[in-house]
Amino acid sequence: MxxxxxxxxxxxxxxxxxxxxxxxxxxxxxxxxxxxxxxxxxxxxxxxxxxxxxxxxxxxxxxxxxxxxxxxxxxxxxxxxxxxxxxxxxxxxxxxxxxxxxxxxxxxxxxxxxxxxxxxxxxxxxxKAEQELERTKKLLESIIDDSADGICIIDTGGNVIRVNHSFEMLYGWSENELIGRQLPIVPPEMEDEFKSITQEIQGDMLAKTFETVRRNKAGELVHVSITLSPIKNGYGEIIALTGITRDISERIKSEEFFRKADKLNVVGQLAAGLAHEIRNPLTSLKGFLQLMKESDKRRVEHCEIMLSEVDRMNSIINELLIFSKPQPKVLKRNDIGTLLYSVINLLEAQATMNGVQVYIEIHGDLPPICCSEVDIKQVFVNVLKNAIEATPNGGKIQIVAFEQLNELIIRIKDEGVGIPTDNLHRLGEPFYTTKEQGTGLGLMMCYKIIHDHKGNLSIRSALNQGTTVDIKLPVTE
The missing domain is CATH 3.30.450.20 (PAS domain)
Structure with a gap:
């Protein structure tokens, strides 16, 4: 009990x-x-x-x-x-x-x-944790609302969750018009590309920055730089994506201006050499015509020489016109050897005047590259012209093209005055140049063009020991 x-x-x-x-x-x-x-x-x-x-x-x-x-x-x-x-x-x-x-x-x-x-x-x-969370939330809201860049948050299905005022100003749609909808800013021809990028981010869970064009409410295309980043929950799962958009239209215009300015500069410098190059065949033509006039006879071998000289002048002038005129940016498969030989033909007169011999070596049957012919020629012209000008006392310039690790490498090596090692890191800066009458725009545009082609440009040099420029371009699949 x-x-x-x-x-x-x-x-x-x-x-x-x-x-x-x-x-x-x-x-x-x-x-x-x-x-x-x-x-x-x-x-x-x-x-x-x-x-x-x-x-x-x-x-x-x-x-x-x-x-x-x-x-x-x-x-x-x-x-x-x-x-x-x-x-x-x-x-x-x-x-x-x-x-x-x-x-x-x-x-x-x-x-x-x-x-x-x-x-x-x-x-x-x-x-305290709630208050800190609230302060953090207000800080983030302030950053989003006050940011000069357009910010958009979408769910994993691509529907808009939030946009800031800068995004509204950039594209013309209000937040109320966008929330719950698919983003209307992606042009139809770029939808597959956008889906591929979002899937890639959701797969590797890493942010990605890329440049592209987007469409505003008025139907106009806007050049933009976009950084897409994943938003994760406490379990590390991606629940949304945030996109930070910056309008780069002015930068694109500036780059195009620099590119045109560089072309005009190069064309002006080539004019003297081309005048000398064209004067030689004109002299030959004049001599044969006088001979034919005095003898009143026409010999076949003389006619063939004259036609050959006319063809050479026509080829040089065509190359100069193609290089100097505005061309649409068209990417197509090109043979690297053909591009190099056409550029050498264009600069042959300047090389001769400087006592420079240009040698070219193509290793094997190289695959084509997908590129803008005019842009890549502009790079080759700038680099080769720099090599010629860096060899004022005559010498050799070697051009070697070969394939390595699914890349085409074009190596241009001169025996010129070289560049001090301390100055190498500044190459490519606008208006920085080691030449008395240079602008610095040429090399800057070379870096930009090769980057746009998903390639790489590197320079090795030492004072009085010459310079080597390696241009790497991806092989066309």
């Missing part, structure tokens, strides 16, 4: 409960209603001391006795609800930087509420 607890046992039991309540991290309190006044009858727990309160400050007192009037009135409304018998009354409170959550429960006897008991838990850390 169970032994009936003695008074001593009960006293020990209640002491233990009291000790537990006093040592709890939170706080427990009770109150009653005395003629409309809510008077606290009990209060215990470590949360009291954190808020700077003691039992004597609370027990027998109303809220207004130990809290500011405003806070006391706000909490008393919850007291009223609990005293009226409402279950699950909760509220958050704060005192001296300590935040807590209070839950009130009415205690009934014979169906009537006789007192209300409340338990409180310390939520200071959670509150």
């Amino acid at each position: 169970l032994r009936k607890p003695s008074d001593k046992d009960l006293e020990k039991y209640f002491q233990d409960i009291e000790e537990i309540l006093r040592e709890q991290h939170g706080m427990t309190f009770k109150f009653i209603n005395e003629e409309g006044r809510f008077v606290h009858t009990y209060c215990a727990g470590q949360l009291m001391s954190k808020m700077g309160l003691e039992e004597r400050d609370v027990i027998g007192k109303e809220l207004k006795d130990f809290l500011p009037a405003g806070k006391a009135a706000a909490k008393e409304r919850h007291y009223v609800k609990a005293w009226e018998g409402n279950e699950g009354v909760t509220y958050e409170g704060e005192s001296k930087g300590i935040y807590y959550l209070a839950s009130l429960r009415p205690i009934r006897r014979d169906g009537k509420v006789i007192e209300v008991i409340a338990s409180c838990v310390d939520i200071t850390e959670r509150k």
